Amino acid sequence: MTNFRVAVLISGNGSNLQAMIEEFESNELVDICCVISNKREAYGLKRASNANIDSYFIDHNQYDTRQEFEEKIILTLDKHNPDLVVLAGFMRILSNVLVSKYSGKLLNIHPSLLPKYKGLDTHRQVLENNEEFHGVTVHFVDNSLDGGPICAQSRIRVDTKDIKELEAKVHELEHEIYPRIINEIANGELYLANGVVIKK
Ligand code: GRF
Secondary structure, three states, X not given: OOOEEEEEEEOOXXXXXXXXXXXXXXXXXXXXXXXXXXXXXXXXXXXXXXXXOOEEEOOHHHOOOHHHHHHHHHHHHHOOOOOEEEEOOOOOOOOHHHHHHOOOOEEEXXXXXXXXXXXXXXXXXXXXXXXXXXXXXXXXXXXXXXXXXXXEEEEEEOOOOXXXXXXXXXXXXXXHHHHHHHHHHHOOOEEEEOOEEEEO
């Protein structure tokens, strides 16, 4: 059986990428086929090279438009023929070019219980608003900011006022949920049909 190929797009630390590397190294089904970063200094690129994964730096500043930048990403992805493209801290708003090319095969993780707190700075807002719960969402990507059909959420009770502590707890949730959902998709247990998430 051929492996299920996952491409990972990052911009920074890549702790979610690391969680995937660790989960999938002992997993016969899923391969991380490549990592693409729009930031040269992204630590995730180092994580990829330590794990012998093909990695690429594609600088969005080199392109006049979002569309051209994404066309370059697609050319690079095409070399690896991914079954799934996962955004893991990829800090660029996407145009329809990438979203339509990978429709139903493009996944994101967002550090909030969507639809609450789209965009940046979610932990600060959760604390400021004295939310009882916070968490993470894994969702298929559509054309809206942090929108698209939700695959799964994990939540915790907010029991700290310390933003760093809260962020660390949310990261722990992320590192568990993202590889798990990717595994479910690879196994055919979760997929998108007519814009609706189906779980078997
Ligand atoms: C995570 O909080 C993720 O939810 C958000 O960006 C952050 C990336 O962290 N989209 P890392 O680079 O995986 O450590």
